[in-house]
Amino acid sequence: xxxxxxxxxxxxxxxxxxxxxxxxxxxxxxxxxxxxxxxxxxxxxxxxxxxxxxxxxxxxxxxxxxxxxxxxxxxxxxxxxxxxxxxxxxxxxxxxxxxxxxxxxxxxxxxxxxxxxxxxxxxxxxxxxxxxxxxxxxxxxxxxxxxxxxxxxxxxxxxxxxxxxxxxxxxxxxxxxxxxxxxxxxxxxxxxxxxxxxxxxxxxxxxxxxxxxxxxxxxxxxxxxxxxxxxxxxxxxxxxxxxxxxxxxxxxxxxxxxxxxxxxxxxxxxxxxxxxxxxxxxxxxxxxxxxxxxxxxxxxxxxxxxxxxxxxxxxxxxxxxxxxxxxxxxxxxxxxxxxxxxxxxxxxxxxxxxxxxxxxxxxxxxxxxxxxxxxxxxxxxxxxxxxxxxxx
Amino acid sequence: xxxxxxxxxxxxxxxxxxxxxxxxxxxxxxxxxxxxxxxxxxxxxxxxxxxxxxxxxxxxxxxxxxxxxxxxxxxxxxxxxxxxxxxxxxxxxxxxxxxxxxxxxxxxxxxxxxxxxxxxxxxxxxxxxxxxxxxxxxxxxxxxxxxxxxxxxxxxxxxxxxxxxxxxxxxxxxxxxxxxxxxxxxxxxxxxxxxxxxxxxxxxxxxxxxxxxxxxxxxxxxxxxxxxxxxxxxxxxxxxxxxx
Numbered sequence: 001x002x003x004x005x006x007x008x009x010x011x012x013x014x015x016x017x018x019x020x021x022x023x024x025x026x027x028x029x030x031x032x033x034x035x036x037x038x039x040x041x042x043x044x045x046x047x048x049x050x051x052x053x054x055x056x057x058x059x060x061x062x063x064x065x066x067x068x069x070x071x072x073x074x075x076x077x078x079x080x081x082x083x084x085x086x087x088x089x090x091x092x093x094x095x096x097x098x099x100x101x102x103x104x105x106x107x108x109x110x111x112x113x114x115x116x117x118x119x120x121x122x123x124x125x126x127x128x129x130x131x132x133x134x135x136x137x138x139x140x141x142x143x144x145x146x147x148x149x150x151x152x153x154x155x156x157x158x159x160x161x162x163x164x165x166x167x168x169x170x171x172x173x174x175x176x177x178x179x180x181x182x183x184x185x186x187x188x189x190x191x192x193x194x195x196x197x198x199x200x201x202x203x204x205x206x207x208x209x210x211x212x213x214x215x216x217x218x219x220x221x222x223x224x225x226x227x228x229x230x231x232x233x234x235x236x237x238x239x240x241x242x243x244x245x246x247x248x249x250x251x252x253x254x255x256x257x258x259x260x261x262x263x264x265x266x267x268x269x270x271x272x273x274x275x276x277x278x279x280x281x282x283x284x285x286x287x288x289x290x291x292x293x294x295x296x297x298x299x300x301x302x303x304x305x306x307x308x309x310x311x312x313x314x315x316x317x318x319x320x321x322x323x324x325x326x327x328x329x330x331x332x333x334x335x336x337x338x339x340x341x342x343x344x345x346x347x348x349x350x351x352x353x354x355x356x357x358x359x360x361x362x363x364x365x366x367x368x369x370x371x372x373x374x375x376x377x378x379x380x381x382x383x384x385x386x387x388x389x390x391x392x
Numbered sequence: 393x394x395x396x397x398x399x400x401x402x403x404x405x406x407x408x409x410x411x412x413x414x415x416x417x418x419x420x421x422x423x424x425x426x427x428x429x430x431x432x433x434x435x436x437x438x439x440x441x442x443x444x445x446x447x448x449x450x451x452x453x454x455x456x457x458x459x460x461x462x463x464x465x466x467x468x469x470x471x472x473x474x475x476x477x478x479x480x481x482x483x484x485x486x487x488x489x490x491x492x493x494x495x496x497x498x499x500x501x502x503x504x505x506x507x508x509x510x511x512x513x514x515x516x517x518x519x520x521x522x523x524x525x526x527x528x529x530x531x532x533x534x535x536x537x538x539x540x541x542x543x544x545x546x547x548x549x550x551x552x553x554x555x556x557x558x559x560x561x562x563x564x565x566x567x568x569x570x571x572x573x574x575x576x577x578x579x580x581x582x583x584x585x586x587x588x589x590x591x592x593x594x595x596x597x598x599x600x601x602x603x604x605x606x607x608x609x610x611x612x613x614x615x616x617x618x619x620x621x622x623x624x625x626x627x628x629x630x631x632x633x634x635x636x
Contacts, residue, residue, distance in 0.1 A: 229501060243521075
């Protein structure tokens with residue numbers, strides 16, 4: 001797109017003003033974080049797929065900068081500039097440009113320059129309440145803008161974490177499965193590896209080193225490893241430390257001695273991931289499914305139910321919302337509840353709005369502790385296109 | 393004379409020499425025209441061809457935009473430079489020289505890392521300990537991104553490096569590198585090893601055609617003549633399918 005017409009510009013501005021009025025009335029402070037952001041910190045915290053699409057440049061001073069690819073990270077930085085300790089309750093809203101390289105070219109469906117209108121809610125102590133409030137507000141804004149028919153999709157990465165927590169697994173396996181969750185193929189491969197004694201014992205790493213390590217005596221591992229490197233004539237190079245190398249070798253040594261994951265446990269995990277149901281029926285469906293495997297997720301499921309009830313109380317009709325255990329897999333920085341608002345005019349591949357909980361991002365951006373955070377934003381060009389009937 | 397075929401050839405270094413030799417073996421005498429150090433040339437046997445001498449990476453750009461019809465340059469540079477490679481160029485024929493593998497190399501002292509899956513796990517521990525992702529020094533930003541994404545490695549950041557990339561980890565400029573290697577000796581001398589499944593591309597010089605160049609009938613004839621000479625000449629390699 002070379003330019004937008006004055007008419008369109010004004011229509012977007014007017015629409016934004018209406019959205020922002022709704023957000024500020026709900027108690028969200030209107031902020032305008034910088035468009036130009038320091039590249040380093042920003043690029044460290046966004047996932048690689050977004051990183052590859054971020055416009056990065058060097059200024060005359062030699063500093064690496066970027067055009068913000070979204071407004072969530074800039075809002076986190078703004079919050080930390082005001083409250084370096086991080087864990088101070090705050091609610092912000094914004095409307096502004098974001099920039100992303102579009103591998104398929106700059107088109108009106110996928111513009112490289114677009115405007116996001118959204119909200120971020122930091123350090124609210126009741127997570128479910130905050131999740132519901134943010135989604136309810138976005139739904140209110142979308143409705144007020146003139147969208148009558150839409151579809152909600154939910155996921156909950158926190159439930160998956162709770163499931164792993166309820167299963168008998170070594171902590172390092174939990175970490176691995178959680179990390180691989182958003183990559184279905186790698187996830188399945190890891191699950192297969194964990195259920196196979198042979199695969200666990202496979203000498204993926206130098207057997208002669210592994211054999212020297214006793215996983216029950218981690219403190220002796222450093223010495224054993226140092227000795228081995230010295231005998232092999234290998235000097236440590238670079239920033240990665242000996243304890244890091246030892247940690248991985250110890251994990252491999254422990255895996256080789258571990259009882260493989262029971263097939264039943266692997267089944268429980270796979271059946272959970274496959275759950276796709278109307279959100280209202282999700283709690284019962286998950287209870288029933290997990291009861292077969294004698295897994296009790298009473299508390300997290302109660303929290304899930306409470307969030308639904310809060311949404312209903314706030315006037316969001318959740319009857320037709322869909323819960324999918326897999327949903328949110330492809331969005332790496334979310335940590336809990338995730339959602340999308342989809343409209344028939346645009347289809348599921350171009351959601352009108354989306355958001356969710358990201359409890360580790362503020363910590364990664366520089367807060368000394370993890371701070372609960374949930375946010376959402378509306379794709380304003382898409383909203384206008386639907387309202388003006390421009391979608392094909 | 394815009395309808396002539398523009399043939400981009402490397403302007404310096406070993407690749408320039410090897411190109412000249414290969415063309416000579418095919419019975420094509422390339423001469424520089426105009427001033428002695430000019431960047432234009434011609435092929436005595438093919439009057440419809442105009443030669444442009446440019447740097448190897450510039451040849452990839454020429455082919456990307458159709459500024460040249462044909463070019464000889466490394467496959468690595470073309471795949472790195474042109475994101476939508478298949479839409480813009482065709483690889484006509486590997487040349488049999490300019491061999492170089494683009495590889496992922498890590499410090500030899502990382503005895504717990506032998507493949508890409510290890511690297512992914514390592515990057516998580518690294519993040520936890522150092523609060524930042526593993527840095528990959530490379531001039532191959534796009535090849536690296538594509539390959540790491542395919543292998544599910546995410547916890548990394550590319551640090552652009554334009555020269556002496558193999559020295560970056562020792563200088564604490566990066567933890568690992570993606571670079572070209574022929575024998576692996578330079579990597580080893582710098583305390584690095586190639587991961588088992590870390591070969592991104594086995595590259596060599598290729599004769600490449602741009603799909604975007606203005607292909608006049610005259611240019612198409614000239615292309616056929618060049619291809620025929622290069623395929624038939626003594627020492628010429630077989631067709632691309634028979635290679636590797």
